[in-house]
Amino acid sequence: MTQGTQQATAWIYKGLWKILVDLFNVPREAPTAPPGAGQVHALKPDLAFLRYLKFKFWLALAVIDVLIIGLWLAVLIADPMIGLAIAPLAWGIAIIPDILAYVALHLRWDTTWYIITDRSVRIRRGVWLIRESTVTFENVQNVEVRQGPLQRHYGIANVHVQTAGGGSVGPQGTPTSGHHGLLEGVGNAQALRELVLARAQRSRSAGLGDERLHVAPPVGAAALGPAHLAVLRQIRDLL
Amino acid sequence: MLQRSEPGAEEVNMSEHTPRDPRTIERPDPVLMKYYLIGSLLTGPAFPFVIIPLYFRYKTLRYRFDDEGVWMAWGLIFRREINLSYRRIQDIHVTRGILQRWMGIATVSIQTAAGSATPEMSIEGILDPDTLRDFLYARMRGARLDDAPSAAPEGDTPSGDETLQLLEQIRDRVAGLADRVRALEEARR
Numbered sequence: 077m078t079q080g081t082q083q084a085t086a087w088i089y090k091g092l093w094k095i096l097v098d099l100f101n102v103p104r105e106a107p108t109a110p111p112g113a114g115q116v117h118a119l120k121p122d123l124a125f126l127r128y129l130k131f132k133f134w135l136a137l138a139v140i141d142v143l144i145i146g147l148w149l150a151v152l153i154a155d156p157m158i159g160l161a162i163a164p165l166a167w168g169i170a171i172i173p174d175i176l177a178y179v180a181l182h183l184r185w186d187t188t189w190y191i192i193t194d195r196s197v198r199i200r201r202g203v204w205l206i207r208e209s210t211v212t213f214e215n216v217q218n219v220e221v222r223q224g225p226l227q228r229h230y231g232i233a234n235v236h237v238q239t240a241g242g243g244s245v246g247p248q249g250t251p252t253s254g255h256h257g258l259l260e261g262v263g264n265a266q267a268l269r270e271l272v273l274a275r276a277q278r279s280r281s282a283g284l285g286d287e288r289l290h291v292a293p294p295v296g297a298a299a300l301g302p303a304h305l306a307v308l309r310q311i312r313d314l315l
Numbered sequence: 316m317l318q319r320s321e322p323g324a325e326e327v328n329m330s331e332h333t334p335r336d337p338r339t340i341e342r343p344d345p346v347l348m349k350y351y352l353i354g355s356l357l358t359g360p361a362f363p364f365v366i367i368p369l370y371f372r373y374k375t376l377r378y379r380f381d382d383e384g385v386w387m388a389w390g391l392i393f394r395r396e397i398n399l400s401y402r403r404i405q406d407i408h409v410t411r412g413i414l415q416r417w418m419g420i421a422t423v424s425i426q427t428a429a430g431s432a433t434p435e436m437s438i439e440g441i442l443d444p445d446t447l448r449d450f451l452y453a454r455m456r457g458a459r460l461d462d463a464p465s466a467a468p469e470g471d472t473p474s475g476d477e478t479l480q481l482l483e484q485i486r487d488r489v490a491g492l493a494d495r496v497r498a499l500e501e502a503r504r
Contacts, residue, residue, distance in 0.1 A: 101416040108445070110452045195457045206416070208409040210448070214457030215405040215428060239405050240428035255406065255426065307482040314489045 089182065096183075096203065106189050107200045107208060114194040117271070124230040125261025126185045131226070133181055137174050144170045190259050194275060197237060199257050211257040215239040216276040221265045233265035234258060237272055335443055337450045338380045346418045347440025348373045353414055378438065380450075385425070387436055397436050401454035403427045408434060409448055423447055 096102040109116045148166035152159025183203050191198040200208040217240055223233040237257040262268055351373060355365035371391045379386040384400035406426040415421055421444035424434035441447050452458070 100413055111449055112453075196452070204413055206411045208411075210407045210409075210452060212405050212455060212457040241405070241426065241431075255428075257406075301479075304479055304482055307479065307486050311482070311486045311489055314486070314493050 107191055107198055109191055109193050117192040119190040121188050121261035122232050122263030124232050128230040129181045141170045197257050213276045219269050219272050221269055232261045232263055234260050235265050235268050337447045340378050343376050343440030344442050350418055399436055404455035407451055
């Protein structure tokens with residue numbers, strides 16, 4: 077019985093994805109890595125992130141639906157005729173948003189991608205509005221790992237990659253501007269932080285304008301070859 | 316039948332999405348006006364107030380992608396121009412809504428390290444935004460010399476040869492000078 081329903085939901089979900097891909101041009105596959113990227117890590121949020129979202133979903137559902145059904149029961153007791161008349165409406169309001177929200181959770185997990193290359197991190201998320209940001213490691217100022225108690229229970233954390241430049245700050249202390257990349261719900265946050273920091277430190281500039289640092293040396297070194305040295309020695313001997 | 320028609324359809328798609336060199340872009344694609352029109356129709360009663368500024372924005376919007384950076388200008392009464400060099404770009408955001416995906420366009424927002432929270436430049440109405448994104452990515456901060464092999468070695472070898480030539484000329488002059496000094500010394504004896 078449960079297997080049958082599982083299969084049915086899987087089929088429905090597959091059909092939904094087909095509609096999204098065919099009609100709404102939602103990309104199913106991972107975003108392409110930039111050309112000449114070298115070593116590429118394609119990551120998704122941890123599966124525990126999906127469980128974490130579902131837990132929050134059930135919690136919110138319990139609170140909201142108890143409220144709606146409680147109100148409806150109150151009306152039903154006060155006036156059974158009106159109560160029966162608005163029954164479909166009340167139950168519809170209680171159940172339909174739940175189904176939509178539950179599907180949206182899965183879609184959110186499915187459409188979130190983190191691509192880490194040797195010089196940038198590319199993050200893509202969204203179903204209706206697809207946002208893809210490419211943040212270069214060259215200007216990374218700090219890497220922050222945030223974990224709440226519930227997230228700790230599920231073994232996930234959020235990794236914020238912050239680049240230079242200011243911006244406003246949202247309610248939970250998360251920057252709302254584009255000067256950061258958020259890698260949400262990753263299972264191996266420490267390893268990821270080390271990876272990003274290592275890539276950021278590979279760049280020898282301090283993070284703002286001094287890129288000439290690693291442009292100048294190869295040019296100067298290449299300019300003086302053995303042929304030049306030989307000629308310089310000849311000049312010395314002539315004097 | 317089905318199998319035969321599929322490759323044909325793909326070819327049509329391919330020819331529609333031929334990568335365009337971003338340096339040739341000067342104006343947004345006309346599809347942007349259609350996007351503005353539909354977007355402002357969705358606002359309902361506010362339609363006339365929304366569409367008029369957008370129409371003038373579309374009409375006056377100009378782009379220029381040169382070797383050093385991007386230039387963008389728009390506005391009829393209040394003009395605005397933005398100059399931005401590629402080497403200062405630190406984040407590139409590509410945002411696509413449903414309408415934009417249907418029309419094959421996207422908003423490519425560029426951010427530098429300036430303090431504003433909103434992107435410094437939003438490039439709208441470009442067909443094939445992925446090519447533009449990769450074009451910018453190849454030139455933005457952190458792009459190393461070995462990422463652009465065409466530029467670096469060509470720049471190196473002529474300058475190296477020039478140094479060598481210069482040194483050789485100096486050597487020859489010094490040699491000539493030494494000969495003359497030697498001849499003068501012999502003449503004095």
